[in-house]
Amino acid sequence: MHEYFNNRGYRAILNASLLSGIGDSLYNIVFIIYAATMPFKSLAVTLAAMATTLPTMLSLVTGSLADRTQAKTSHMVATRIGQTLLFLGLAGMILLPASLPLFLLLLGINILSDTLGQYGNGLVLPLLHRLIPAKELNTAISFQSATGTTVQMVFQAVGASLIVLLNHNYALFGGINAVTFLLAAWVITREKCRLKQAEPPVVAHTHQPILKNIGNVLKFLATNRFLLAVIIFAMFVNTLGSSVDGLMSVSLVQQPGMWLRDFGTTVALLNIVFSVGLILGALFAQDGLQRLSTFKLLSLLTAAMIGLSFSFFLFRSLAAVMAFSFVTSYLMGKINPRVSTLMMRLVPEQQMGTTAGVVNLVALLGMPVGQVVFFTLANVVSAAASWMLMAALSAVLLLVLLLVGTRIADPVFTDSEGQSEKA
Incomplete structure (x- = not known):
């Protein structure tokens, strides 16, 4: 928070990100609701849900393009202007009579806007690296993560409620999203000179092909x-963790005795607990856990997932589920900024976007595998059987993490506070 109030360049980047996040959070939930009103609603909702992963799958390409971009600040502004124009067009087209071609066009606009957002995220990384002192980098990234999660949680709830109050005026929400992107462009433009000074020096050489850049x-x-090792373990943790939310819902359906009043209230409460843990974990960056090595932090997260699994198939206690959900999300709130910070400290500036794309893509690869295995087992056998399998796999992963942690130490940075200690 110190950097936010005292570092104008960082503040501009964070404010622009929050403004874009407000529009995205409002519109993403509203677009799902819009899809549910289509004559082909099952197909529409499925496509809308699947489309959210496509920009992440393209992050390797967008990250590489961001690395090749020289005038990063100008392109950050151009990206927001492009998103503004896309949603102005969407706001007009969404008024047309519903049809499958129109829906696919609107879906394409949404995907293109999110892909531009991924490209913009890659542009920001070298600027943050130069704007923020090394010892404050983890705290600043953690604060950015906490505020972003808060905005997403609050405005998704606002969007779901507001669309009803506004009589399902989808065009208005498209316009609101356009305005938030325009405001984000204005915020960056105000500090354009300061941000330009933080850009990496122009490299006077012919750009490498994207595939060669990715290969490097x-x-x-x-x-x-x-x-x-961190990237590989992040994939394994994500393979297990990506199924937790859905498994919790399936388990509650199969175990009404764990409900607090009713199913909807219980699911909402668990979502709130998880979101609050994620926010607090990122916000309290100096709580003592910053002294732990990355592998010890991952080990604690894996142990918390084992506890969460036990809460469903052994304890069958909502209180235990809430407690372990909070601990799990609190640790996740620390690991994500930690990995981002280490990447920015270790990776050359001209490769930050591509590396971030690799991390995002690898983390995504395990998601469908985990979901197919755990959801299939939950529906064919029982949710308890899925939790038992998750506990067993998490225990194996925990043992491997503890072993690897004794052999691979965190890098030592003489000017950092949290990551300077070896595992």
């Missing part, structure tokens, strides 16, 4: 045992 990043990661 993969070679770099192959030579950095620590980063490579």
Whole structure:
């Protein structure tokens, strides 16, 4: 928070990100509601839900393009202007009679806007690296993560309620999203000179092809045992963790005795607990856990997931579920900024966007595998059987993490506070 009030460049980037996040959070939930009104609602809702992962799958390409971009601040403004124009067009077209071609066009606009957002995220990384002192980087990234999660949680709830109050005026929400992107562009423009000074120096050479750039990043990661191990373990943790939310809902359906008043109230309460834990974990960056190595932090997260699994198939206690959900999300709130900070400290500036794309893509790869395995088992056998399998796999992962943690230490940064200690 100190950096937010005293570092105008960082504040401009964060404010622009929050403004874009407000529009996205409002519109994403509203677009799902809009899809549910289509004559082909099952197909529409499925496509709308699946479309959210496509920009992440393209993050390797958008990150590489961001690395190749020289005038990063100008392109950050241009990206927000492009998103503004896309949603102004969407606001007009959504008034047309519903049809499958129109829906696919609107869906394409949404995907294109999110892809531009991924590209903009890649542009920001080297600027943050230069704007924020090294010892404050983890705290600043944590604060950015906490505020972003808060905005997402609050405005998704606002969007779901407001669309009803406004009599399902979807065009108005498209216009609101356009305005938030325009305001984000204005915020960056106000500090354009300051941000330009933080841009990496212009490299006077012919750009490498995207595939070669991606290949160079993969070679770099192959030579950095620590980063490579963190990325691989992040994939395994995400493979298990991506199914938790859905499994909790299936378990509650199968175990009404765990409800607090009714099913909807219980699910809402658990979502709130998880979101609050995620926010607080990122917000309290100096709570003592910053002294732990990355692998010890991942080990604690895996242990919390084991406890969450036990809460469903052994304890069958809502209080235990809430407690372990909070601990799990609190630790997740610390790990995500930690990984981002380490990446920014270890990766060359000209490869930050591509590396972030690799991390995002690898983390995404395990999601469908985990969901197919755990959801299939929950429906064919029982949710308890899925939790037992998750507990067993988490225990194996915990043992491997503890072993690897004794062999691969965190990098030592002489000017940092939290990551300067070895595992």
